[in-house]
Amino acid sequence: MHFGLRKLKPTQILVFGFAALILVGGILLNLPSASKSGQSIGFLNALFTSTSAVCVTGLVVVDTQTQFSTFGQIVIMCLIQMGGLGIMTMATLIFLLLGKKITLRERIVMQEALNQSTLSGLVKLTRHILLTTFIFEGIGAILLSIRFTQIYGISKGIYYGLFHAVSAFNNAGFDLIGGFKNLTPFVEDPLINCVIMGLIIFGGLGFTVINDLLLKRNFKHLSLHSKVVITMTLLLLVSGFIAFYCLEYSNIKTLGNLSPTGKILAAAFQSVTARTAGFNTLNLSDLTMPSKYFTIFLMFIGASPASTGGGIKTSTFAIIIMMIYTILASKEDVEIYQRRVPIDNIFKAVVIGVIALLLVFTSSFLLTITEKADFLSILFETTSAFGTVGLTLGITTELTSIGKIIIILTMFAGRVGPLTLAMALGSRINKAMIRFPEERILVG
Numbered sequence: 001m002h003f004g005l006r007k008l009k010p011t012q013i014l015v016f017g018f019a020a021l022i023l024v025g026g027i028l029l030n031l032p033s034a035s036k037s038g039q040s041i042g043f044l045n046a047l048f049t050s051t052s053a054v055c056v057t058g059l060v061v062v063d064t065q066t067q068f069s070t071f072g073q074i075v076i077m078c079l080i081q082m083g084g085l086g087i088m089t090m091a092t093l094i095f096l097l098l099g100k101k102i103t104l105r106e107r108i109v110m111q112e113a114l115n116q117s118t119l120s121g122l123v124k125l126t127r128h129i130l131l132t133t134f135i136f137e138g139i140g141a142i143l144l145s146i147r148f149t150q151i152y153g154i155s156k157g158i159y160y161g162l163f164h165a166v167s168a169f170n171n172a173g174f175d176l177i178g179g180f181k182n183l184t185p186f187v188e189d190p191l192i193n194c195v196i197m198g199l200i201i202f203g204g205l206g207f208t209v210i211n212d213l214l215l216k217r218n219f220k221h222l223s224l225h226s227k228v229v230i231t232m233t234l235l236l237l238v239s240g241f242i243a244f245y246c247l248e249y250s251n252i253k254t255l256g257n258l259s260p261t262g263k264i265l266a267a268a269f270q271s272v273t274a275r276t277a278g279f280n281t282l283n284l285s286d287l288t289m290p291s292k293y294f295t296i297f298l299m300f301i302g303a304s305p306a307s308t309g310g311g312i313k314t315s316t317f318a319i320i321i322m323m324i325y326t327i328l329a330s331k332e333d334v335e336i337y338q339r340r341v342p343i344d345n346i347f348k349a350v351v352i353g354v355i356a357l358l359l360v361f362t363s364s365f366l367l368t369i370t371e372k373a374d375f376l377s378i379l380f381e382t383t384s385a386f387g388t389v390g391l392t393l394g395i396t397t398e399l400t401s402i403g404k405i406i407i408i409l410t411m412f413a414g415r416v417g418p419l420t421l422a423m424a425l426g427s428r429i430n431k432a433m434i435r436f437p438e439e440r441i442l443v444g
Contacts, residue, residue: 173278
């Protein structure tokens with residue numbers, strides 16, 4: 001068995017690791033003890049829920065609070081935590097606790113999982129990831145518990161605080177409010193809105209960026225990656241807030257009947273949650289058509305590399321935009337913050353973008369065959385699944401069995417990453433010994 005694992009590529013180990021975790025989660029959630037009724041919810045529904053939890057998506061076919069027992073909810077919370085941190089980060093935690101030495105091969109897999117360019121400092125970075133996660137989730141749980149204990153009592157309030165803190169920091173979007181309401185009862189609650197938004201933003205920044213910020217604390221001294229991620233995150237959050245505030249201001253079904261403060265909180269929350277979180281304080285089916293389209297755009301971009309979120313990632317989007325600008329400006333190099341982006345970096349960004357578009361298009365096309373929903377709802381659902389967001393216009397619970405399988409595969413591809421999945425399924429890369437003559441192809 002060990003010899004078999006040695007023959008696998010790092011990308012294949014990551015893909016199989018996530019698949020194994022999803023399968024184990026599906027088996028556990030399929031147990032009668034995981035359901036409040038004492039009856040199994042069916043393996044496909046259990047597998048869907050497990051995939052959604054491990055891929056930190058948040059799409060659900062059954063209501064988490066009313067359907068699952070405390071055991072089932074704890075299983076979901078553990079799956080969210082393991083899926084958000086990643087297979088290798090959790091494995092490293094176990095190795096560190098057991099005092100086991102981390103081999104070179106394991107470090108190579110960690111490098112792939114954390115999307116790092118070098119092998120140096122990986123174990124130290126993993127320690128920082130674990131510490132950062134527990135600090136953010138701990139603070140978030142305490143703050144949320146303050147509010148939830150006022151509503152649900154001490155024990156239930158603390159439990160709810162912990163569950164939602166883990167779900168928010170890992171950009172999962174699972175909730176325990178019940179009745180598929182998510183956080184809509186708290187649309188004007190400043191504490192819950194601000195804490196959840198803060199956890200989502202920091203969880204989506206990426207552990208590399210958080211570590212860089214803690215060490216350098218000055219924007220000028222940050223790495224180019226951190227500068228790009230922070231800049232793009234701020235641009236998307238601000239533009240998202242302005243767009244939702246303006247588009248929904250007069251919509252009586254969303255912002256129209258809220259107080260001035262409520263309007264600001266709801267618009268800001270919608271901008272943040274569309275970046276792969278899955279929580280919602282507004283009924284998304286009531287959004288105007290432009291808002292739904294803009295949400296799809298934000299979900300497709302997603303969070304940042306080495307984070308708990310999905311999508312093509314903010315840095316990928318930034319490189320593609322700067323590449324387009326470079327071509328239009330007739331410049332030779334793609335430059336960001338007075339640094340030249342390597343050509344292999346550009347190729348990788350373009351490949352990720354193209355594969356992602358093909359994946360969303362293919363999944364949407366297949367769902368138009370299997371489902372009766374309108375096209376916008378289907379596109380919204382598939383983009384949400386790929387971006388591991390978890391937002392929906394209400395068709396998740398109505399999916400056919402084939403539709404559920406399509407969304408499961410889309411969530412899985414979105415979490416492990418389209419390029420990682422493609423490399424895992426492809427053959428080993430061999431450098432060409434011969435370079436053929438160059439010849440141009442007409443484009444445009």
